[in-house]
Amino acid sequence: MSNTKFILGVYEDEDILLSAITNIRTAGVKIHEVYSPFPVHGIDDVLGYKRSKLSIVAFLFGVLGTSLALTMQIGMMGVDWPMIIGGKDFIPYPSFVPVIFELTVLLAAYGMCFTFFIVSDLKPWAKPRIFDFRITDDKHVMAIDLDQNKIDVAKIDQILKDNGASEVNKKTFDEA
Amino acid sequence: MKETKKYWKGLEQLQKTPGFEKYANKEFAQELPLGDSDGETSRRDFLKVMGFGVAAASLAACETPIKKAIPYVKKPVNVDPTIANYFASTYSSGSDQTSVVVKTREGRPIKIEGNKLSSVTGGGTSAQIEASVLSLYDQERLKGPAAQGKGVSWEELDANIKSELATASGPIYLVTNSLSSPSTRKVIEGFKNKYASLSHVTYDQNSVSGQLDANLTVFGKRALPSYDYSKAKTIVSFGYDFLGTGVNTPLANKQFAESRRLSASKKEMSRLYSFESILSLTGANADYRTPIRASEQGAYITSLYNVIAKETGGQVIDGLPSIDNQILSKSANDLLHAKGSSIVVSGSNDANIQMFVNAINIMLGNIGATIDFERHQNIRSGDDKAFGQFVKQLSSAGGVIFYNCNPVYDHPLGSKIAASLKNISFSVATTDRMDETNSLVSYLAPDNHYLEAWNDFEPVHGKYSLSQPAISNLFNTRQVQDSLLSWADVGVNYYDFLRINWAENLASLGKKSILDFDAFWEKCLHDGVFELETVSTDEIDADLSGLGKAAFNITKPSSFLELIIFENGTVGNGIQSNNPWLQEMSDPITKACWDNYLTISPKQVEEWGIELGDMTTQMVNLTVNDQSLKLPVLPQPGQRYGTVGLAIGYGRSVAGKVGNQVGFNAYPMINVDEGGQLDFNIYANVTVEPTDEVYAIAQTQTHHTFMGRGNVIQEATLSEYQKDPQAGRHMPKIATSEGFKKPTAVSLWKGHQYANHHWGLMIDLNSCTGCGTCSIACQTENNISVIGKKEVLNRRDMAWIRIDRYYSSDSNGDSYADMEIAAENPEVTFQPMMCQHCNNASCETVCPVAATTHSSEGLNQMTYNRCIGTRYCANNCPYKVRRFNWFKFHDNEQFGDNLAMNNDLGKMVLNPDVTVRSRGVIEKCSFCVQRIQAGKLEAKKEGRRPVDGEITTACATSCPSEALVFGDMKDPKSRISKMLQIKSMEKGVEAQEPRAYHVLEELREMPNVWYLTKIRNKDEKKEAANAHS
């Protein structure tokens, strides 16, 4: 039965938040994560997050879709059971274009989205840690994990206040 | 120490009796009947019997025909499951008798086809003949004899009738249609001898009594001659529809088509003039058609007579109303140029007019050349006057026997007959179903259907045709001849009577070729026909003395509204009214079905203020003397203004659930004079008052002109054709980067080569007379649903092969609105249209589930059980030949008219080789793929390639004019390859015949159906438009 303690800095305004993040990180405090009600532009830079690779995933799935569509159509029309249809060739490539395109898009989109769900641990039965119910309303919350920071609580508390946090709370999650 | 147990098969073994030893190590105690050990029933016999037994069990009547019947093709008489047997027989309905071949499967007749050996029919059929097989399986047929409305046994019935005959006070009448059967006539003779008070009266629904009388006075022979239209260069018809509904139309069509067929070697064709009031099939095929009033016919004929007489030095009769008509003089001119090779005919039932027609033919030397009185026809012998007498005396008769006829309905004096029947105690009828007549008689002795009967016929003098049962009696009926024989106590059944009669009278004639009678008999049964090369005949001397007198009894042209009563090409005279195939067949001219109607000229439409909608029209009150009817009108281009037409064969009250109350009965309107002479044209006291009642007439085609579309109908005149064989051809070119190219030269695809066969169909628009026989043949062969009037009104007719009928328009083509209006006296073009089996079919491409694909023999195949019914193929078919199953048409009481699919009896007619289509799938012409497969199988069994002609479609076989030719275009010796001069390309084939074209060629569907341009024997185009005065 371990339990994790967090110090939470609550912010009202995204611009204050952004500068706060920079300062706090330079002060050597490790930020566990920042939670916001809407995407804050540039926050990943200041938090030092790398650009997401999901677009590459999408591309790869797209390639998969293309080849799948092509092999399926050639296999079905030209190999498994060739039939004379409208005097066309057994493998009428021009007719294949629409399905190739659609399957490419379909696999790219779904491949990417499901990867996103998995890496971000999004699933209907997920039990998220909710630091503050106002996160999904209008408050930005900066969570600092005490175990990760060897600085004492009061100090962190002070840094947050200095950097425009409207309030500072503590939250403990008991993980069975 | 254990001893081995021993088991014996029984005490015998234990005691080792010799009897046991003998069979000890045989599995079976008896010899197995391996191989055909004759005498004993063998294993194979057992299988045969089983196969046959299974069929027999499944059907009410499946045994081999009672007496020894010889199948048409070399097959055992035994029924082999899935193998069709063909029996030669003879179709007989009313006064018509035609040699046919009956196709049976598992003992069930399922298809009627023409007998190619018969020179009487020329091997063709007609719609009525094709459809007649369904009436065999009609639930409305009588199930057995009845007396005073109660079912009795034949013995009882015979006893009653004999006593009645013996005790009858007053004359007894035997009423029949024309009987061409020698043996039957012999039976009747015997019957007369037995009962002296019996007299025999004959009538025909569409009586030619007047012509017979005229022939009697002129040629001393009360009979119809045989015509040979194929020999005629010029044919002039005055209201006689020899192609549509005349006597023996199959032959007329064949001969006429022969005279029209053109080829590189034969660039001449006959010319047909028609002077008529209604637009008949003959008129529609005429090169020069002149609409005239019925009352003018006499005047036209007499003035033609005078012209001819003047030129040929005949006796000119003055004081006759003379007609000045350029077409008439043109025809006279042509006739004089074609002496001995022309025919003049008239449909009039007036002896006086027919006298003149005979006179003209005599002066032109046609008698003995194109008109043959030696080989006279026996299928019309009705005598109007005699019949009139009979009707007068009927009320005082001692009894009457109606032999397979229904005069109460189909004779204008029917109502009188019905009235008199009430006070006749003894009356018998032998028709095989309830009708207007036998519902009034005291005894019913139902006859067999002709497919269950033995009989012989002599439709043409010296040309015999035999009838043999293709199935044994379905019901407790008895052949009418057998009835007569037993009532006359002859003590021999008709089959023996027949054989004896043939042995005595005919075998001798046939001796030359055949040694003993049995062989002769079997040969005749096998062929179905027996035709004498020559006939003994007495010299014919023409006597024209009566002309002068006749001249003045001819009706003079009048100006009253005239009514023309005619027979149409579908239900005909009404005997087969309960046949849904015929009821739903669209009329060759009006394209209407399930109705008759008053045809009126478009001019009259405005005059009477008739409001026409899409398929809707108005009712009018038609009154003729004391008769009156309320019936719809149908505007008919080509109908002479001031005349109206009405078809017989409709308005039956006791025909069965299909035929009852369909249309309106025209028979009572026929004019009968004092002497009983019938006249189908009514010149006076005809009045029509329009009502504002709206009525819907179901037509399968509602747009009547072809909008000047040269890619659909391609036609030229004979002179143009003689100059340039490609005259009238429409040759589209496609603009490409390398300039203009033929549509076939432009393609994205490599195309496919057909390795083995490449089936094709050629349709000669010049030979096709538009009779529509093919559509019924197709319906029979391919189990096509009947959907009823309501659904036809919804434009959902299911025909796989339809005949598009186009009228010309007077428009010069600058306004589409004008082009939609048919000319007042239009040129008519018939175009049979069925699946074109395109090699680049647009329907195949669009089917999402590949339910329609192309075979390796060029067929466009429809896979019913894969079809999901998107109807995309039907939309994308430029020929609009694909049909959708909008509802479940089979086993569905909503479509009770679909007799062939809604009761167990009717279902016997279904072709087991063709699926009955389920709801929601598309269907269409398959080029009779089941016939192709059967033919290929036959050839394969004999290890050869199919011979040209052994594989052909139902439409092509039935076509009396041989306008449709089916065959393998890969076989250079095939008829189609020769006629089209097929050249095999590395992609598909190409026809070199200059007249051959594809409909909608520019779409590059590359059909396997080829059309030959329509050529009219006219001196200049569009003469018809300004011909009428």
Added chain:
Amino acid sequence: MSSESVIREPLITGGKTVHDVTEDISRRVEEKPTKLWMLAMTISLGLLAIGAYTVFLLLWEGIGMWGLNKTVGWAWDITNFVWWVGIGHAGTLISAILLLFRQRWRMSINRAAEAMTIFAVICALQFPILHTGRPWLAIYWMFPLPNTFGSLWVNFNSPLLWDVFAISTYFLVSLIFWYIGLIPDFATIRDRAKNKISKSIYGALSFGWDGAAKTWSRYETVALVLAGLATPLVLSVHTIVSMDFATSVIPGWHTTIFPPYFVAGAIFSGFAMVLTLMIVTRKVYKLEDYITIQHLEMMNIVIIITGSIVGVAYLTELFIAWYSGVEAEQYAFLNRATGPYWWAYAAMMTCNVVSPQLFWFKKIRTNIAATFVLSIVVNIGMWFERFVIIVTSLHRDFLPSSWAMFYPTFVDVGVYVFTFGLFFTCFFLFAKFFPVINMAEVKSIIKTTGEKAK
């Protein structure tokens, strides 16, 4: 980051704070259904029931219950199909293309627009199934599934099959696009939820969203890429639908101009439908501050443009028909305008080409009543466009012998009504239980484009 100029009209009016946004939108989901909503729901369920009866008749008796015949094999069925698909274009178009173009005004309307898209496509999908003769087979034979018919596959030459792929792909992609947008808002509702049930339901719907910056950044990438994929998809769908006609041989169908012309028409009708619904929703839910006159005006401008494109297409068709020199083509188009179905052609021309031109007047395009009326007129016009293309082309094609008229039956009408019932039932359920405006997105622009910012 935001380069929003101060002069531009604020997109969100009424001095809304981020918290107000949460309040205004979530309240609708949390409060009891209003009388008005109940009434609307009853009506749409009524339509659904009536329609369902005719659908039953159709399935029980057969396609013969419709007015179709041997010549006109498609009429109301495919007309309605194309019409609904067309409507289904606006949503994804708005969220995808406008996202790529960084058009922020989209934010307050895209949620509802996407919902509309999805429901419209659901309605459209009824017809490909119902119009077949044997729907019980069509429903799965249309797909290339392994089977026991000797592995009989589908025909990839058939535009109908392309449709199957195009429509289903479009539906699935739009669905996930829409759903991903919903996740953060579901989370909002989850966190505000009072009772256990809605807490657990919205909890599940929100996939355990916690608003972490990391997730947000992935979320943004996903949204962007999806938009990139959806944009060509939107254009492809109606292109492929138009190929049903363009690749056929029937005069009036066989036209290379169809793809662009159909896409323009689709956007045209889609925006019209969005307008119709938006105007109602903003009134009922008092969302005037989120969906402002400016939004409506923007959309009206799109309608003028697409409407004019469609108009040009009509004229081009006529010109090409004349120029082609192909008789059947020339007749087909003359027959459209002057034949027995002239009234349909006239309706199409007035509703689609003439009436939208009124939007050139600022007074009209900023007038809510006028916009509402015209948006409906446009959709009537677009229905007639499809009717004209399908029926007048088929009823008189190549062989005059087969020319016929088409008369609809009550079942034709009934099945159309059925889809209306279906559409509005879905839409009202959505409007009640889902946040009708994308809160997260709107919040992100409050600061920059809300009135406070000025």
